[in-house]
Amino acid sequence: MSHVINVFISLQQTDLHCVSALEALRYSIGFTELTQLRRLRKISFMVDVDNKPGAIDCVKRCVNESFDLVNPNKETVYFDELPELPGTGWYGIQVTANEAPLRSVSSLSFASHPKIISAEQGLQWLLKIDSSDSSEQVMTKIDTFCGPTTSVNRGLLVNSLFETYLIQSIS
Amino acid sequence: MKKPKLIVLQFPGSNCEYETHRAASYYGFESRIVRWNSLDEIDDANAIILPGGFSYQDRVRSGAISSKLPILKKIIMKASSGVPVLGICNGCQILAEAGLIAGVNKGQVEIGMAPNTRDGLPVGFICDWKYLVVKNPKRSVFTQYYDENEVLPIPVNHGEGRFVVSKSVSNELINLASFRYSDHQGVESTSFPINHNGASYGLAAISNVDGNVMGMMPHPERAARLRQIPVSISGEWREKKRQLLSGGSDGVGPSEKLFVGMRDAARETQ
Numbered sequence: 001m002s003h004v005i006n007v008f009i010s011l012q013q014t015d016l017h018c019v020s021a022l023e024a025l026r027y028s029i030g031f032t033e034l035t036q037l038r039r040l041r042k043i044s045f046m047v048d049v050d051n052k053p054g055a056i057d058c059v060k061r062c063v064n065e066s067f068d069l070v071n072p073n074k075e076t077v078y079f080d081e082l083p084e085l086p087g088t089g090w091y092g093i094q095v096t097a098n099e100a101p102l103r104s105v106s107s108l109s110f111a112s113h114p115k116i117i118s119a120e121q122g123l124q125w126l127l128k129i130d131s132s133d134s135s136e137q138v139m140t141k142i143d144t145f146c147g148p149t150t151s152v153n154r155g156l157l158v159n160s161l162f163e164t165y166l167i168q169s170i171s
Numbered sequence: 172m173k174k175p176k177l178i179v180l181q182f183p184g185s186n187c188e189y190e191t192h193r194a195a196s197y198y199g200f201e202s203r204i205v206r207w208n209s210l211d212e213i214d215d216a217n218a219i220i221l222p223g224g225f226s227y228q229d230r231v232r233s234g235a236i237s238s239k240l241p242i243l244k245k246i247i248m249k250a251s252s253g254v255p256v257l258g259i260c261n262g263c264q265i266l267a268e269a270g271l272i273a274g275v276n277k278g279q280v281e282i283g284m285a286p287n288t289r290d291g292l293p294v295g296f297i298c299d300w301k302y303l304v305v306k307n308p309k310r311s312v313f314t315q316y317y318d319e320n321e322v323l324p325i326p327v328n329h330g331e332g333r334f335v336v337s338k339s340v341s342n343e344l345i346n347l348a349s350f351r352y353s354d355h356q357g358v359e360s361t362s363f364p365i366n367h368n369g370a371s372y373g374l375a376a377i378s379n380v381d382g383n384v385m386g387m388m389p390h391p392e393r394a395a396r397l398r399q400i401p402v403s404i405s406g407e408w409r410e411k412k413r414q415l416l417s418g419g420s421d422g423v424g425p426s427e428k429l430f431v432g433m434r435d436a437a438r439e440t441q
Contacts, residue, residue, distance in 0.1 A: 024236055028241070097285070097286070099369075149238075152239060152278075
């Protein structure tokens with residue numbers, strides 16, 4: 001039986017992708033309800049292990065033994081969970097490239113971990129929205145303002161011509 | 172005759188603006204480099220080039236942040252008034268993210284510049300000399316002096332140069348393609364290594380519907396003079412380079428007609 005284990009990797013210092021994207025979304029696109037933006041690399045491992053704790057252990061071993069999946073000097077890794085987020089109003093956008101899902105994930109990292117069947121790399125954006133609207137309304141706004149880029153005035157975090165995305169309500 | 176004014180836009184992270192400025196000056200432009208936040212300085216431009224580089228460190232995606240800058244809205248207005256706008260490499264990525272190419276549905280993003288792939292797997296950053304074959308030369312001001320199926324050598328230097336097109340553009344691709352990757356004899360291919368980045372239709376450059384905006388991933392400013400061509404190139408340019416090395420004089424490079432076409436179109440907006 002196989003399990004999918006998501007690994008989230010965040011930078012320990014300021015992420016400049018987020019600084020620029022937050023400014024563009026707030027001041028160029030006008031989505032001022034967006035107050036914070038975080039970005040995590042996401043690697044989804046499919047592991048051929050009977051139980052989930054065993055699958056997580058297998059992924060932890062793989063990540064800790066490899067040199068190119070996570071840089072512990074500047075990154076923090078979260079296994080099968082997102083980092084703790086302060087307060088409420090957090091939403092997410094998961095972005096995955098349609099092609100080249102193994103981008104930057106070296107096959108060398110998996111050579112001694114035969115139970116890992118595949119690994120797909122993507123991005124997890126976390127958005128803090130300061131709004132009194134319902135969750136559905138906020139997700140619609142996120143889709144319009146932050147999601148797939150359709151013009152100079154709309155969308156940024158996804159290019160739906162070669163990426164797929166999923167908008168989530170987190171807390 | 173008064174030289175047309177060309178603006179080479181410098182974004183934070185551009186790295187080809189000076190060689191682009193030199194190439195354009197050589198071909199008769201009154202060229203100057205203008206920073207991305209000098210909005211008023213492009214008002215009198217007769218032509219605009221967005222040069223190569225890594226604007227905003229390719230944050231989010233290559234060209235994505237730059238495409239949201241206020242100056243892009245001005246460039247869109249200039250383009251709609253007929254001013255020739257050329258995006259080279261990162262400039263092409265910015266034009267794509269801003270919806271300036273291909274312009275089938277005005278203002279809509281119809282082209283994506285995805286990471287290079289080979290058979291669906293990543294190939295990373297590629298820096299090499301490639302051959303382009305000219306397509307639909309009369310549809311674009313940049314290719315107007317080339318002949319159909321003319322072949323030119325030109326360098327490429329990118330990690331995200333794979334053209335991915337929307338359905339609205341895919342129906343028009345045959346008409347809008349300006350350059351496609353080929354071998355030195357002009358034989359086109361959509362597979363590696365001729366099409367080194369996996370671009371749809373082997374696209375290297377695409378023009379807008381009106382023919383005054385073109386986005387191209389190869390670098391014409393690095394093939395503007397004969398002295399820039401390596402001797403390893405095949406075809407007629409190899410012979411010209413050999414003559415230069417045998418004591419001949421420097422001359423124009425393969426992208427001469429592109430700059431001259433742009434210059435003549437810019438004159439019409441003076």
